[in-house]
Every structure is written in structure tokens, then in C-alpha cells.
């Protein structure tokens with residue numbers, strides 16, 4: 274690096290006026306810094322000041338594959354941007370506040386992550402969020418179609434089963450739809466399934482029925498004995514709400530077997546993981562920390578795919594022909610162009626086949642509701 278370039282970078286760092294908000298006088302200096310910054314991908318988070326958005330902003334700032342991080346929200350974006358920008362990692366952070374700055378937030382992005390929208394309160398279903406979140410996702414996707422039509426889009430806003438079809442319809446209308454680049458984030462279901470199965474597996478492996486009893490009662494003894502969830506992989510297919518969340522426990526890796534009672538217990542816990550958090554938070558929102566972790570994990574997989582890493586496989590809710598439905602979550606392989614391979618469901622047992630039928634019935638309605646919202 275040239276010495277004068279280095280001085281520009283250091284002085285930009287030291288200048289407290291350099292809070293990199295769109296429209297602030299610091300923007301010119303920021304551009305210098307971005308030029309001298311690390312190579313990598315440009316990522317935007319829409320809804321960056323929210324419960325998920327703030328933690329996700331921090332995690333993406335820590336990701337070495339990210340060179341530029343745009344934080345957009347309709348409130349509090351400057352504060353979150355100033356805060357995250359002090360982290361001594363490579364990514365240059367810029368903040369964008371409100372609709373007039375949406376286009377600048379999106380222009381040139383490689384990956385756009387969308388956690389914008391209202392969360393559930395106890396007693397609500399994810400579908401109860403449709404009336405508010407459908408419009409938010411529509412507006413944001415119109416911006417994406419206009420300003421970064423080639424970006425990979427990760428949709429987190431609920432109800433995912435409907436918001437992904439909404440995004441697809443917006444992109445179709447704009448003539449920019451590429452099914453390989455639109456991905457609904459269902460990683461939290463997999464993260465939960467890996468955790469719950471890992472805790473359970475040790476009990477099974479060590480054959481301690483008293484521990485099983487403890488665990489089912491919800492006490493913590495068994496948890497400390499658990500295997501590392503990172504060593505467990507549970508495919509979760511279908512969608513992201515209630516019975517549409519279908520863990521394939523017959524395909525757990527490493528191979529494990531479960532009794533009927535165990536399968537019932539694990540399936541219900543995985544399907545109701547979101548509700549478990551909503552009830553525990555008692556009105557203060559839904560999963561944010563585990564979700565930010567899951568979203569960062571999934572975004573990292575998308576970026577590794579874009580970079581050309583091989584064998585990047587995650588579950589995601591995408592445009593699919595695996596079933597007769599136009600959208601369905603399965604394992605997919607991520608590559609330079611987004612979704613490069615969609616894996617079949619594989620052999621299902623009788624319990625899973627019955628679950629699949631229930632899941633498809635509910636999914637069909639949610640997809641139709643999303644499509645109708647744009648076509649109306």
C-alpha cells in the first residue's frame with residue numbers, strides 16, 4: 274500500500290466526524306477508505322436497527338468476506354452505524370435512514386439481507402404479521418429490483434412462507450426475477466433441530482432413561498451432557514411456520530435412531546421453537562439473538578458460494594420443483610450464481626410422509642396469499 278494511501282486511511286479512522294451516514298459530510302472520505310479497504314463482498318441489511326438487525330449487523334461486520342456493509346432502517350440507523358463502525362474489522366460501514374436513502378443503500382450490493390418488519394407477540398401466528406410485513410417486503414424488493422437486481426436476497430421477515438412468494442412476484446413484475454438468487458431464511462429451524470437433537474442424542478447414546486425423563490420435563494441436567502450441536506446435521510424441509518417446519522429425523526447425520534415418542538417430542542419442539550421464544554419473551558418480541566446467529570451463518574454460506582467455495586450446502590425456502598408447490602425448503606448447494614443445485618427430499622418414513630402432506634396443505638395457502646397480494 275502507498276504511504277499516502279495509508280495516511281488517508283488512518284486519518285479517516287481518527288476523525289470523529291466520519292460517521293458514515295448517507296448525506297453526511299464524511300461520505301467523501303469514506304469512499305477513499307472503501308477503496309483502500311479489504312477485498313470482499315458488499316452486503317446490505319434492511320431493518321438493521323431491529324432486534325435481529327443489530328446483532329446481525331455486528332456479526333456481518335465480523336465476517337472477513339464482507340468489505341462494505343450498508344445498514345438501512347426507517348429508525349435509529351445512525352446510532353447502530355456509529356456503534357458497529359467502531360469495530361476494528363475490515364468492512365467499511367455506512368448507514369442509511371428512511372425511504373429517501375433506500376436506493377443508495379442498495380446500489381451495488383452483492384447480498385441483501387431483509388429482517389425488516391414486525392415480530393410476533395404471544396398468541397399470534399406468523400401469518401398474523403402478514404398485513405404489515407407484506408407491504409414492507411414489497412417496498413424493499415421494489416428497491417432491490419431497481420438498484421441491485423443481481424444481488425442475492427435473503428428474506429427473514431415473517432411470514433417467510435408468504436414473503437418469499439411476494440418477493441418473487443415483485444421481481445417478476447420488474448423483469449428481474451432469478452429464482453437462484455431469492456432465498457428464504459429457514460436456518461433457525463436447522464439450528465434449533467441440531468441443538469435439540471444433539472442434546473437428545475447423548476441421552477440416547479448413553480442409554481440413560483432417567484436423563485431422558487429429566488429432559489422431557491424441561492430440566493437442565495441432560496443439557497450439560499449433550500454432544501456438540503455443531504457435530505449434528507438435521508435436514509429441515511417444507512417452510513417456516515408450525516407444521517410446515519418438517520425435520521427429517523430419519524436423515525440425521527451422524528445416523529441416529531429414535532423411538533416414536535422421541536420423534537414426536539423432537540418434532541413438536543422444533544416446530545414450536547419460535548413460539549417457545551415468543552412466550553418466554555412475554556410480549557417483548559421473538560427470537561433475535563439465535564436468529565441473528567442463524568442469518569449470519571446463512572449469509573456466510575451465500576458469500577462462500579459467491580466466492581467459489583465448493584460443497585456449500587444449507588436448507589433454504591426457494592423456488593422449487595421438488596414438490597408440486599412453487600416454493601419449498603430443502604437442502605440446496607450454493608455457488609457463484611446463488612442456488613446451483615436443489616436436493617431431492619430423499620427417502621421419507623411414514624411419519625415424515627404424513628407430515629409432508631400436512632405441510633404442503635398449509636404451504637399452498639400461504640404461497641397463494643403472497644402471490645395474490647401482489648397480483649391484486
Ligand SMILES: NC(=O)C1=CN([C@@H]2O[C@H](COP(=O)(O)OP(=O)(O)OC[C@H]3O[C@@H](n4cnc5c(N)ncnc54)[C@H](O)[C@@H]3O)[C@@H](O)[C@H]2O)C=CC1
Pocket residue numbers: 319320321322323324325326345346347348388389390391392393402406409412413428429430431432433458459460461462513558559560561564
Ligand atoms: N425467518 C426466521 O427464521 C425469523 C424471522 N423473524 C422475523 O424477522 C422480522 C424482524 O424481527 P425483529 O428484528 O425481532 O423485529 P424488530 O421490530 O426488533 O425489528 C424490525 C426492524 O425493521 C424495521 N423496519 C420496519 N419497517 C421497515 C421498512 N419499511 N424498511 C426498513 N426497515 C423497517 C424497524 O424499524 C425495526 O428496526 C419479524 O418479521 C420476525 O417475525 C424473526 C425470527 C426468525
Ligand SMILES: O=C([O-])CC(=O)C(=O)O
Pocket residue numbers: 392393399431461546547548550551559560
Ligand atoms: O416465531 C417467530 O415469530 C419468529 C420466528 O420465525 C422464529 O423464531 O422461528
